[in-house]
Amino acid sequence: PPAGGLSAQSADPLPSWNEGPTKQQIVSFVEAVTDADSPDFVPEAERIAVFDNDGTLWAEQPMYIQLAFAIDRLHTLAKEKPELKEKEPYRSILNGDLKSLAAGGEHAILEVLMATHADTTTDQFSAIVADWLETARHPKTDRPYTGMVYQPMLELLAYLRASGFKTFIVSGGGVAFMRVFSEKAYGIPPEQVIGSTIVTKFEMRASGPVLVRLPKIDFIDDKEGKPVGINRNIGRRPIAAFGNSDGDLQMLQWTTAGPGRRLGAIVHHTDAEREWAYDRDSHIGRLDKALDEGRNDGWTIIDMKQDWAQVFPPRN
Amino acid sequence: PPAGGLSAQSADPLPSWNEGPTKQQIVSFVEAVTDADSPDFVPEAERIAVFDNDGTLWAEQPMYIQLAFAIDRLHTLAKEKPELKEKEPYRSILNGDLKSLAAGGEHAILEVLMATHADTTTDQFSAIVADWLETARHPKTDRPYTGMVYQPMLELLAYLRASGFKTFIVSGGGVAFMRVFSEKAYGIPPEQVIGSTIVTKFEMRASGPVLVRLPKIDFIDDKEGKPVGINRNIGRRPIAAFGNSDGDLQMLQWTTAGPGRRLGAIVHHTDAEREWAYDRDSHIGRLDKALDEGRNDGWTIIDMKQDWAQVFPPRN
Numbered sequence: 001p002p003a004g005g006l007s008a009q010s011a012d013p014l015p016s017w018n019e020g021p022t023k024q025q026i027v028s029f030v031e032a033v034t035d036a037d038s039p040d041f042v043p044e045a046e047r048i049a050v051f052d053n054d055g056t057l058w059a060e061q062p063m064y065i066q067l068a069f070a071i072d073r074l075h076t077l078a079k080e081k082p083e084l085k086e087k088e089p090y091r092s093i094l095n096g097d098l099k100s101l102a103a104g105g106e107h108a109i110l111e112v113l114m115a116t117h118a119d120t121t122t123d124q125f126s127a128i129v130a131d132w133l134e135t136a137r138h139p140k141t142d143r144p145y146t147g148m149v150y151q152p153m154l155e156l157l158a159y160l161r162a163s164g165f166k167t168f169i170v171s172g173g174g175v176a177f178m179r180v181f182s183e184k185a186y187g188i189p190p191e192q193v194i195g196s197t198i199v200t201k202f203e204m205r206a207s208g209p210v211l212v213r214l215p216k217i218d219f220i221d222d223k224e225g226k227p228v229g230i231n232r233n234i235g236r237r238p239i240a241a242f243g244n245s246d247g248d249l250q251m252l253q254w255t256t257a258g259p260g261r262r263l264g265a266i267v268h269h270t271d272a273e274r275e276w277a278y279d280r281d282s283h284i285g286r287l288d289k290a291l292d293e294g295r296n297d298g299w300t301i302i303d304m305k306q307d308w309a310q311v312f313p314p315r316n
Numbered sequence: 317p318p319a320g321g322l323s324a325q326s327a328d329p330l331p332s333w334n335e336g337p338t339k340q341q342i343v344s345f346v347e348a349v350t351d352a353d354s355p356d357f358v359p360e361a362e363r364i365a366v367f368d369n370d371g372t373l374w375a376e377q378p379m380y381i382q383l384a385f386a387i388d389r390l391h392t393l394a395k396e397k398p399e400l401k402e403k404e405p406y407r408s409i410l411n412g413d414l415k416s417l418a419a420g421g422e423h424a425i426l427e428v429l430m431a432t433h434a435d436t437t438t439d440q441f442s443a444i445v446a447d448w449l450e451t452a453r454h455p456k457t458d459r460p461y462t463g464m465v466y467q468p469m470l471e472l473l474a475y476l477r478a479s480g481f482k483t484f485i486v487s488g489g490g491v492a493f494m495r496v497f498s499e500k501a502y503g504i505p506p507e508q509v510i511g512s513t514i515v516t517k518f519e520m521r522a523s524g525p526v527l528v529r530l531p532k533i534d535f536i537d538d539k540e541g542k543p544v545g546i547n548r549n550i551g552r553r554p555i556a557a558f559g560n561s562d563g564d565l566q567m568l569q570w571t572t573a574g575p576g577r578r579l580g581a582i583v584h585h586t587d588a589e590r591e592w593a594y595d596r597d598s599h600i601g602r603l604d605k606a607l608d609e610g611r612n613d614g615w616t617i618i619d620m621k622q623d624w625a626q627v628f629p630p631r632n
């Protein structure tokens with residue numbers, strides 16, 4: 001039917017997706033909830049789709065991109081504060097030894113994130129991230145990090161928006177980091193990015209008001225935190241959720257448990273050649289429980305190797 | 317010029333606003349930031365306008381509407397938990413004596429809000445608020461509370477949206493309370509409502525996942541909290557802010573201190589006949605410091621009596 005104005009229905013909105021059940025499940029979901037004559041129709045205002053970021057919208061190997069930023073920033077800070085060079089875990093990291101960081105687990109990583117992400121104003125921090133993104137390159141592909149986004153997911157985001165969806169990021173990553181590139185990289189504006197936060201404080205200075213970032217955790221938007229963050233910033237339950245690890249389990253449960261038709265989907269990293277292959281035993285993006293539950297509950301499992309004709313966008 | 321497609325430019329977009337400097341300041345701001353040939357032009361994505369709710373978008377006298385809800389809810393809860401009748405401040409409130417509540421100040425009010433707003437799931441709480449809004453009536457006007465919205469502000473919201481703005485509520489009120497009516501009353505969807513929050517917890521029950529509201533403060537979106545809440549949920553600085561009390565001072569400072577053209581505006585309650593007249597000495601919506609700063613800094617002071625041809629929408 002020509003109504004609805006979905007150009008998506010004439011041309012293939014997902015050219016980087018191979019034909020098959022995965023693509024079919026996605027398209028059939030979108031057609032059902034946007035067709036006013038379908039029993040599954042959902043009014044436009046309620047078409048909320050949420051996306052994890054690391055490993056779902058862009059690559060997270062060999063380390064989270066935000067951690068690569070933190071390490072580069074640590075080198076800059078060590079020039080201003082040489083005492084950092086004497087203190088673990090900073091000393092090892094500055095010497096290029098990431099083993100102790102890995103051994104220290106999430107706690108050690110958090111400490112490094114705090115040390116490198118706080119004690120600036122919000123405007124200063126955004127500028128630091130923007131500068132870094134301009135010059136930093138991925139160690140394996142030598143691309144700018146914003147070139148490590150997944151082309152099929154960019155098409156999916158655009159397809160959903162053309163179908164009246166509002167697309168949100170819901171990530172364990174730092175919100176202030178992601179908001180610097182989310183609009184340009186994904187077409188997702190800052191107000192639709194939900195992530196982990198550190199405490200921020202309003203301060204009136206002689207030069208005017210500022211928001212200062214403090215080295216204190218405010219909110220961790222991961223696991224049980226994801227539905228909480230969704231509720232806090234969106235205030236209604238999404239009808240579609242995309243993740244890639246056990247950190248997305250509760251977001252997928254929360255989304256798919258709602259009434260009416262729902263789409264829960266997992267990006268499964270199965271392509272060691274074009275990207276990386278990892279799941280149950282990975283330290284980064286471990287996918288174990290959510291894979292089992294996804295298979296049992298009929299979530300869409302996106303097999304990167306099989307379902308994606310192309311992984312990354314063409315190089316400029 | 318016919319470009320831009322602003323029907324706002326042909327018909328008067330603000331018919332309930334009397335002609336005069338106030339209306340002129342608002343219209344001139346909107347025209348400047350939306351005119352691509354103006355030095356003050358702002359791209360659509362950055363046209364963020366924030367509105368306080370109580371006393372700015374709807375009435376807050378003789379008491380905050382959310383407090384009226386809390387008191388009604390306390391009566392319901394007292395039937396289930398008779399022990400509430402023996403405990404202050406609940407005992408006095410249940411006996412219709414609000415003096416001790418007023419004497420107890422913000423702390424006493426917070427305690428009542430906690431006792432009446434927690435220990436439900438998020439879905440249950442929304443249903444309770446929706447039910448209450450259907451039946452409760454304002455003590456002075458006998459209107460449903462959603463009829464206590466200001467007609468000129470509804471026109472302003474619509475005018476801004478027609479001019480490419482995204483409109484947000486930034487209120488000290490509870491976000492879960494406001495989101496129940498914000499879309500219908502103001503055309504502002506839940507994801508554009510920022511407010512105070514209590515701690516919410518993800519819980520997997522036999523019936524499925526729920527979010528449970530706990531009697532513990534998470535965030536107070538008032539005073540210094542408003543720019544923090546804006547940063548947390550929006551992630552960029554608004555170019556226009558509307559408030560009515562000293563609780564909006566920092567939001568107005570934060571908004572107007574940004575580069576480029578900005579609009580800061582205060583609704584001044586000057587109309588004892590059609591609404592209420594109050595400012596520096598009021599317990600509710602006290603406007604003192606922000607009025608002085610607004611006059612000094614060239615913010616737009618909306619004089620309700622003089623600037624508004626009509627206060628409330630026509631009764632159905």
Ligand SMILES: [Ca+2]
Pocket residue numbers: 052053054055056243244245247285
């Ligand atoms: Ca992930």
Ligand SMILES: [Ca+2]
Pocket residue numbers: 368369370371372559560561563601
């Ligand atoms: Ca107010």
